Amino acid sequence: MPKKLLTRTPRPSARQDILKTAQNLKMARSAHAYVRGSTLRFYNWLNETRASSLPEGPAIWICGDCHIGNLGPVANAEGKIDIQIRDFDQTVIGNPSHDLIRLALSLAMAARSSDLPGVITAKMMEVLVEGYESAFRPGDDLRLGKKPQSVRVALKTAHRRTWKELAHERMQGKTVHIPLGKRFWSASRQERKEITALVESAPARALLTASLRHREDDAAIKMLDTAYWMKGCSSLGLLRFAVLLDVNKQASESSDLCLFDIKEAVTAAAPRYRDAGMPRDNAERVVTGARHLAPHLGSRMLATRLLERPVFVRELLPQDLKLEIDHVSQEEALRAARYLARVVGQAHARQMDEATCRAWHTELARQRSKTLEVPSWLWRSVVDLVANHERAYLEHCRRYALGEQAVEF
Template identity: 25%
Template sequence: MNTIQRTGLVAAEIDRHNAQFVAANRGDVERKIEKIKASPFQFYRGTAHLFYHDMRTSTPDSTGALAAAWLCGDAHIANFGSVLDSGDKQVFAIGDFDEGYVGPFIWELRRLAASLVLAARDNKLPGADDPVVIAPAIHAMAAAYRDTILQPYAQLAEDNTSGVVRDTIVAGAENKPGKLLKKYTEAGRFNLQKKKDDLAPLQPARHQAVAAAVAAHVGASNRVLDVCQRVGAGVGSLGKLRYYALLETGVILELKQATQSAVTIAADGMLPPAIYQHHEGCRIARTEWAHMVNPDPLSSYTTIEGVAFYVHEKSPRQEDFEVKDLDSVPKLMEAAPYLGRAVATAHALAAATYRAALPIDMAPVVDAANTAGFLDELADFAFGYAAQTERDWAAWKAAPATPPAA
């Protein structure tokens, strides 16, 4: 495929993917277009669908590397973070499940590995273009995945981590519930004036529909005080409708529009719809429940005006993993194994949790990860795909880019 053909296909796919959100949420689609113009790393974050189009025809060399796991589906470096789990423990883990689906485990590691390269370049690390400098971080991540996949699950916490990962856990633990409420609310309502750039009011009919859906979700014992729309959040998720609901108990629930997983572009049918009740919001909630030891008990799903939503608590103890803090090669090297461990434990836990309904044998995954050359193959892919992403971004950015018509 020549450059012109590739550029045309990339532009068409970006338009196609975002067209589904324009009618209901054009403002966030426009924000997304601007955000992914910023750098190849931001472009990569916002175009998981492009990655899975490429995975349809990109076959790894390692024997067994197509062995299946329950993927989070978008394990780039910015989708990790710290949260207080329902067992009252502050942990570091994957923090985004929108694309959760079953597919070859190597896709998860490939997406993460390429993001390490792009993040290093985004942070302008010395030697970020040199595989000799950055490949060791990819090797460390993949080796940690390999060495963890069949080990007893150990949550990543303050006492067994270091560096930027530990700092993220500590920062999350230091967040107080009142801080989140003060940020978004006043006198039992969302403060739309104070947070005018983040929150938006709903039309009366939509306000009533969202409030009714939340009331049905939480039951009569937890009254709904207010609801609003959340705008401008994330990168890849921009365009999807998001609502916040304030409960009488001081909890803020987030309802996020759920669409078909991007993984299905390359692996449709590998997760039986019956497992997630043929509901995309349920698929996301089930992925979270499969991947975490003590998941959010409020994680669930609902449908509002015919649109599927994933429901979960907006945790006051959540702290995103700040990629910009990996401002040196040693910091990247220190963090990389924890990322591999987090992915491995999520995959192993999901396989064990849903063993009866979804038989996934992790032994082929272990065998593939122990194949000679596996680490080098993953690093080679990461640098090759990072270069492809940079070309796609530059060509797409140079072409006229406007939000597609609905």
């Protein structure tokens, strides 16, 4: 496929066309990548599915877009690392079965991208349910056994990754700045002005000093650089900025250099319970959902506004990584399904009391056949969704990738 290199960063007014092209081409890379970027197709399927055909879970905060790439190592303010959910753009108070189905679809498409036989997909669904249900049985550690290779690698990397390495990624020569290119684009004068005001505000200072790494409350904070960040897939096109900050006027020391991630929050498309009471402000919704589902990350986030739009802010830590599960063996696929389902189950279970956990565990087991350990509602959902997305993926490739003059991303 011929490619047209992006030789200079685009003007803010020209971003959208480039971002849309990048998103379409990124989704064409594989069926698994298409699933990650086509959240609306998944939500449309949920809205068209009879509610009675799925178990109705308790009203809790759910991720809403619970695919593999939205889980990974996350550090808390003290540096403790755990595998948790790490993306909350679509978080709502809704049916927890939606997260389970989304994860099952993601795993099934990863298996297909790895050329694994269909029987492995069936077995993955069985161990996925086993791992998820274990989170709702008090004292049941499931004996999960050896972590999947992708999780072991991510955790090992996270534990070893240092502030020096994170700082080195953003330093160019003798000047500390964000390198402009295909990922980072120039911010406008107005964007720089408002971002400077944001990072110097009292709430941002509190997040940077009191909430993270025990910096001094009166530490001097200076914005060194900022850039528009072309990052993600389904969220491409929203406001996204990287902000490099100096703390205590010692930018040469990695411990006093930090990177803020500013991201726009828009109305969630994920189905929610109609009578659920959620914050009206989308940034507040995202942060509230994160604090319920992933305490490590949620405690490090701030809801605010930028350019008259709701945004949420977090300081990026060296340990924050995402899982990459694209080509796996049969054994690794089964380990990943069990382990990641347990992670999602724990995120849900921590919001329920013991009685609610028991009731949800019982509800999950309904419609389980004599010949298949996976509940029939989940198996039907995955089969239907895989067929739906495979067909749409091929059409997407024909429309956007065939003969396209691509922008490298």
